[in-house]
Amino acid sequence: MDIRRSLSNHSGPRRSPHELLRRLAERVTPDTNPEDPVRELEERVADLLGKPAALFFPSGTMAQQTALRVHAERRNRHAFAGHPQSHLHVWENQGYSAVHGLRFHPVGDRNALLTLDDLRTVKEPLAAVVIELPQRDIGGLLPTFTDLAEQTRWARENGAAAHCDGARLWEAQTGYDATLPELASLFDTVYVSLYKGLEGVRGAVLAGDEETIGHAAVWRRRLGGAIVDAWPLASVALLGMDENLPRMREFKSHAQAIARAINDDGFAHTTPETPQTPVFHVHLPMPKEEAQRAAENLAGDTGIKLFLYARSNPDPRRCSFEVSVGISALEFAPREVAELIRGLPSRV
Ligand SMILES: Cc1ncc(COP(=O)(O)O)c(C=O)c1O
Numbered sequence: 001m002d003i004r005r006s007l008s009n010h011s012g013p014r015r016s017p018h019e020l021l022r023r024l025a026e027r028v029t030p031d032t033n034p035e036d037p038v039r040e041l042e043e044r045v046a047d048l049l050g051k052p053a054a055l056f057f058p059s060g061t062m063a064q065q066t067a068l069r070v071h072a073e074r075r076n077r078h079a080f081a082g083h084p085q086s087h088l089h090v091w092e093n094q095g096y097s098a099v100h101g102l103r104f105h106p107v108g109d110r111n112a113l114l115t116l117d118d119l120r121t122v123k124e125p126l127a128a129v130v131i132e133l134p135q136r137d138i139g140g141l142l143p144t145f146t147d148l149a150e151q152t153r154w155a156r157e158n159g160a161a162a163h164c165d166g167a168r169l170w171e172a173q174t175g176y177d178a179t180l181p182e183l184a185s186l187f188d189t190v191y192v193s194l195y196k197g198l199e200g201v202r203g204a205v206l207a208g209d210e211e212t213i214g215h216a217a218v219w220r221r222r223l224g225g226a227i228v229d230a231w232p233l234a235s236v237a238l239l240g241m242d243e244n245l246p247r248m249r250e251f252k253s254h255a256q257a258i259a260r261a262i263n264d265d266g267f268a269h270t271t272p273e274t275p276q277t278p279v280f281h282v283h284l285p286m287p288k289e290e291a292q293r294a295a296e297n298l299a300g301d302t303g304i305k306l307f308l309y310a311r312s313n314p315d316p317r318r319c320s321f322e323v324s325v326g327i328s329a330l331e332f333a334p335r336e337v338a339e340l341i342r343g344l345p346s347r348v
Contacts, residue, residue, distance in 0.1 A: 041237055055217055145178050149186055167204075191204055
């Protein structure tokens with residue numbers, strides 16, 4: 001299917017191999033050594049987050065499982081706590097347990113942000129507490145900085161590491177007055193993704209202190225992640241750092257304008273009502289299968305990709321989808337998005 005415009009930064013023209021190669025050609029010069037881009041990327045992430053060390057990984061899945069493994073070995077504890085909808089638990093086939101022998105302790109309500117009181121209910125020794133910023137699967141909600149500080153302090157006071165699932169940390173920071181180093185300072189380890197807001201191909205970086213990251217490098221090799229020629233992934237991510245990183249607030253403002261148009265229109269509504277980051281959810285009064293079919297027909301008829309997939313709802317008459325505003329979504333006027341959504345039932 002020929003996708004010409006996309007509301008999601010995970011698909012569409014900007015991710016086509018041809019477009020990526022064109023942009024890459026501007027960055028890779030005859031003087032570029034294969035190891036340069038990865039080193040530059042690691043240094044840049046460490047610097048941006050104010051952490052002493054950072055390490056490239058081919059995926060966030062590997063980076064986060066490694067971080068937990070290291071925290072567990074150094075504490076001789078085998079459980080970690082996190083939100084019930086943590087990516088580690090929902091999307092990784094329990095890799096933490098199958099590969100690393102760790103246990104996940106879900107805390108709090110699956111449809112709300114984790115709280116300090118939720119953490120206080122945990123009575124087993126934890127190797128780590130994982131906090132995802134923003135909490136993607138509940139519409140990209142963010143805890144306040146004070147809540148975050150209290151929760152990470154609780155982790156450390158109880159002998160656990162505080163780990164940040166910062167797949168969308170660049171986006172999350174737009175919801176705080178705090179700087180990236182201020183946010184990162186609350187955590188022992190921070191993982192960031194290279195292909196969400198940065199629109200890279202794939203890849204991740206794990207940042208922390210020298211000792212933790214040194215230990216993580218051992219596990220990265222064991223897991224087959226110490227790939228020497230990762231320069232294409234790193235180079236595209238560096239492009240994203242140059243082009244996308246300075247525009248995160250613009251992405252958030254556009255997300256807020258789109259959400260306002262959808263809510264004013266009234267056919268659908270968003271959560272949160274006012275997005276705290278460039279990521280939010282749209283709730284539709286349509287069954288999931290119908291919404292999916294309508295979006296496919298829309299893409300076939302117009303080349304517009306409205307969303308990647310529809311999410312089910314406990315009420316089968318309703319569903320939702322995620323919007324993640326990046327450069328592609330800036331092409332859409334807020335009113336146009338509201339009208340496209342209102343028109344979905346006519347495309348079933
Ligand atoms: C919140 C979150 N954490 C971790 C990951 C895992 O990243 P990767 O796809 O690089 O393994 C993702 C990927 O979508 C994610 O959304």
